[in-house]
Amino acid sequence: MNSAAIAQESVPLNDDSADLSSRLQTVENRLRALEERLSSASEPTREQRVSLVVMSGDLDRVLAAFVIATGAAAMGFQVSMFFTFWGLSALRQTRQLKGKRWLEKAFSLLTPAGVDNLKLSKLHFAGLGKMLLEKQMRDQQISSLHELVQLARDLGVRFVACQMSMDVMGIRAGELIPGVETGGVATFLADAAKSQVTLFI
Amino acid sequence: MNSAAIAQESVPLNDDSADLSSRLQTVENRLRALEERLSSASEPTREQRVSLVVMSGDLDRVLAAFVIATGAAAMGFQVSMFFTFWGLSALRQTRQLKGKRWLEKAFSLLTPAGVDNLKLSKLHFAGLGKMLLEKQMRDQQISSLHELVQLARDLGVRFVACQMSMDVMGIRAGELIPGVETGGVATFLADAAKSQVTLFI
Amino acid sequence: MNSAAIAQESVPLNDDSADLSSRLQTVENRLRALEERLSSASEPTREQRVSLVVMSGDLDRVLAAFVIATGAAAMGFQVSMFFTFWGLSALRQTRQLKGKRWLEKAFSLLTPAGVDNLKLSKLHFAGLGKMLLEKQMRDQQISSLHELVQLARDLGVRFVACQMSMDVMGIRAGELIPGVETGGVATFLADAAKSQVTLFI
Numbered sequence: 001m002n003s004a005a006i007a008q009e010s011v012p013l014n015d016d017s018a019d020l021s022s023r024l025q026t027v028e029n030r031l032r033a034l035e036e037r038l039s040s041a042s043e044p045t046r047e048q049r050v051s052l053v054v055m056s057g058d059l060d061r062v063l064a065a066f067v068i069a070t071g072a073a074a075m076g077f078q079v080s081m082f083f084t085f086w087g088l089s090a091l092r093q094t095r096q097l098k099g100k101r102w103l104e105k106a107f108s109l110l111t112p113a114g115v116d117n118l119k120l121s122k123l124h125f126a127g128l129g130k131m132l133l134e135k136q137m138r139d140q141q142i143s144s145l146h147e148l149v150q151l152a153r154d155l156g157v158r159f160v161a162c163q164m165s166m167d168v169m170g171i172r173a174g175e176l177i178p179g180v181e182t183g184g185v186a187t188f189l190a191d192a193a194k195s196q197v198t199l200f201i
Numbered sequence: 202m203n204s205a206a207i208a209q210e211s212v213p214l215n216d217d218s219a220d221l222s223s224r225l226q227t228v229e230n231r232l233r234a235l236e237e238r239l240s241s242a243s244e245p246t247r248e249q250r251v252s253l254v255v256m257s258g259d260l261d262r263v264l265a266a267f268v269i270a271t272g273a274a275a276m277g278f279q280v281s282m283f284f285t286f287w288g289l290s291a292l293r294q295t296r297q298l299k300g301k302r303w304l305e306k307a308f309s310l311l312t313p314a315g316v317d318n319l320k321l322s323k324l325h326f327a328g329l330g331k332m333l334l335e336k337q338m339r340d341q342q343i344s345s346l347h348e349l350v351q352l353a354r355d356l357g358v359r360f361v362a363c364q365m366s367m368d369v370m371g372i373r374a375g376e377l378i379p380g381v382e383t384g385g386v387a388t389f390l391a392d393a394a395k396s397q398v399t400l401f402i
Numbered sequence: 403m404n405s406a407a408i409a410q411e412s413v414p415l416n417d418d419s420a421d422l423s424s425r426l427q428t429v430e431n432r433l434r435a436l437e438e439r440l441s442s443a444s445e446p447t448r449e450q451r452v453s454l455v456v457m458s459g460d461l462d463r464v465l466a467a468f469v470i471a472t473g474a475a476a477m478g479f480q481v482s483m484f485f486t487f488w489g490l491s492a493l494r495q496t497r498q499l500k501g502k503r504w505l506e507k508a509f510s511l512l513t514p515a516g517v518d519n520l521k522l523s524k525l526h527f528a529g530l531g532k533m534l535l536e537k538q539m540r541d542q543q544i545s546s547l548h549e550l551v552q553l554a555r556d557l558g559v560r561f562v563a564c565q566m567s568m569d570v571m572g573i574r575a576g577e578l579i580p581g582v583e584t585g586g587v588a589t590f591l592a593d594a595a596k597s598q599v600t601l602f603i
Contacts, residue, residue: 016419017217023426024224030433031231037440038238048394053601055466057524060286064256064401067365071386077394085462086524103538110531122258122287129311133369136304140368164469167542168535185473192599193450193479197393199254199401200466200601218418225425232432239439249595261487265457265602268566272587278595323459323488330512334570337505341569397595400455400602 049195050077053188056201057086057112058121059130059145065201066148072197073155080195081152082188083180084162087201088169090115090149091161091176104170111169115145153179160187250279250396254389257402258287258313259322260331260346266402267349273398274356281396282353283389284381285363288402289370291316291350292362292377305371312370316346354380361388451480451597455590458603459488459514460523461532461547467603468550474599475557482597483554484590485582486564489603490571492517492551493563493578506572513571517547555581562589 050072054065065081073079083091088111095113097105112118120129137144143151153159159180166173166182173182181187192198251273255266266282274280284292289312296314298306313319321330338345344352354360360381367374367383374383382388393399452474456467467483475481485493490513497515499507514520522531539546545553555561561582568575568584575584583589594600 017221020221020419020422020426023430024221024228027228027426027429027433028224030437031228031235034235034433034436034440035231038235050390051599053466053470055463061256064254064285067386068254068390072390075387075390077390084466103534103541106534107538132304132307136308136369136371139304140365142365142369164542164544168538168544170538185469186477189452189470189474189477189479189599195598196396197252197390197399198599198601199399200603201401218422221422222418225422225429228429229425232429232436235436236432239436251591262457265455265486268587269455269591273591276588276591278591333505333508337509337570337572340505341566343566343570397597398453398591398600400600402602 047194048075048077049080049191050197050199051080051188051192051195052082052198053200054081054083054087054090055085056121057089057118059115059118059133060120060122061201062087062090062115062118063145063148066145066152068199069157070143070148070151070155073152073157077197078158079152079155080158080160080188080191082160082162082183082191084165085169086111088161088165088171088176089113089118090145091159091180092171093177094175096172096175100170100172107169108171113175115149118145149177158191248279248395249277250281250392251398251400252281252389252393252396253283253399254401255282255284255288255291256286257322258290258319260316260319260334261321261323262402263288263291263316263319264346264349267346267353269400270358271344271349271352271356274353274358278398279359280353280356281359281361281389281392283361283363283384283392285366286370287312289362289366289372289377290314290319291346292360292381293372294378295376297373297376301371301373308370309372314376316350319346350378359392449480449596450478451482451593452599452601453482453590453594453597454484454600455602456483456485456489456492457487458523459491459520461517461520461535462522462524463603464489464492464517464520465547465550468547468554470601471559472550472553472557475554475559479599480560481554481557482560482562482590482593484562484564484585484593486567487571488513490563490567490573490578491515491520492547493561493582494573495579496577498574498577502572502574509571510573515577517551520547551579560593 052065052069054062069079069081092113095108097108100108160183161176161180163182163184253266253270255263270280270282293314296309298309301309361384362377362381364383364385454467454471456464471481471483494515497510499510502510562585563578563582565584565586
């Protein structure tokens with residue numbers, strides 16, 4: 001309004017025109033800045049992420065976790081697996097008793113050490129159900145849990161062991177397979193908050 | 202700057218004015234394009250989605266899955282249910298043994314066929330807990346699992362049976378209720394990545 | 403085009419300039435509006451949310467739920483916990499039998515009342531596993547479930563008890579700890595649809 005009013009006064013022509021041109025130049029610059037900003041915004045660079053809590057130590061559920069994790073990683077998702085409580089059994093490669101207090105020893109002996117020792121949540125039948133499942137998987141040429149864990153590592157899946165659970169169950173870092181980080185609930189939530197898919201298994 | 206400098210030179214007036222007007226016209230067009238783009242962006246047309254993995258075959262958990270699925274569908278969410286391992290029992294309508302290998306027969310006989318045969322995860326008491334639950338549900342006029350499955354189908358909930366689990370457990374497509382697709386982990390992840398709510402049940 | 407064409411006609415100079423200035427003024431106003439709008443959009447005020455379904459009544463899983471809930475609340479997330487079926491046991495503070503029908507009494511007696519009475523999903527051993535776990539948690543100075551529930555309430559975590567489950571299990575509002583809302587699946591989904599992290603525990 002103000003500018004328009006001024007323009008209608010009999011100001012010298014060239015000054016007037018120069019003023020308009022300069023304002024227009026400013027407008028053009030601001031517009032270009034906006035366009036550039038929107039152009040980057042319209043191609044969301046938001047990463048695709050899957051974050052899993054693996055609390056179960058049941059063979060079938062751990063298997064499901066790794067099928068989802070490796071499938072997602074193969075599709076290009078960034079995948080984080082957060083192992084807690086019984087789920088830690090899937091990350092153990094040895095059972096260490098030396099240097100543990102009696103309570104820690106008890107937990108150690110009562111929980112499975114490693115993927116080979118996990119049990120089915122149903123139909124266990126003293127190991128028969130598990131044998132049937134594993135035979136069927138081989139017959140159908142489906143990757144074993146061992147192979148899936150290795151595949152997950154090769155695909156860059158992030159393995160985090162819950163430090164609090166390790167403390168409670170008396171599990172030492174040295175008992176876990178290599179390449180496992182330790183972390184707390186904040187580690188999980190930081191990844192989960194950026195994820196499209198979050199599951200508690 | 203450059204234009205402004207030119208404008209200050211003693212170019213013929215009308216040309217100068219025409220040049221400004223033409224630049225302004227371009228600016229107006231670009232601005233309108235930006236405004237239109239922002240106006241569509243500010244009304245997100247992103248669909249509302251819920252994706253569920255149903256791995257459990259326990260009556261109570263399958264019931265929870267269908268309560269969530271039908272509730273979400275009734276609220277206007279697109280809902281996908283991905284049935285895997287024991288969860289497939291909820292989709293079976295018959296038990297077929299003919300033409301199966303012995304291992305497949307064993308799995309077939311050891312897993313429940315259909316929603317009527319699912320058991321509670323707790324308080325089963327040889328079926329007594331289940332009877333109590335179902336009586337209570339009838340008394341409280343809560344839909345049975347049978348009715349919820351039918352309602353989910355009527356509301357357009359997508360049912361996907363995990364092909365890998367079917368192979369492992371020797372379940373044939375003909376044993377499932379009609380209208381069930383088969384798919385892999387990629388089928389689940391494609392839906393889940395677009396979902397606000399993802400649950401593993 | 404049209405304006406530019408008009409501008410090239412031999413219209414009086416001042417009018418022409420005034421017209422350009424007025425158009426430019428409009429453009430400047432629209433541009434400012436766009437810039438302001440984008441500036442607020444680029445600082446997403448979208449709240450950070452975590453929504454949990456707690457269906458399990460197992461001590462270990464309820465513990466995991468409260469570790470995640472309190473951790474998230476401490477990090478600034480809005481947290482909602484939706485308790486259903488066996489999960490309601492964690493919210494009970496008393497067991498009330500008077501005025502209940504026999505079926506409701508049966509459920510009441512068969513399900514644990516309160517966090518002190520929850521059992522481990524594994525290694526229960528008639529309470530021994532639980533004793534070991536709780537001793538280990540004290541030794542490691544990890545908050546007990548009692549403390550975590552209190553902490554969650556202090557941090558403003560929203561507790562919702564599933565009304566349908568209460569009806570089925572014959573649980574009265576008076577049996578629950580104070581500060582618990584009742585709601586349905588729609589209550590959960592409304593919070594969950596706004597959440598970055600959704601888990602079924």
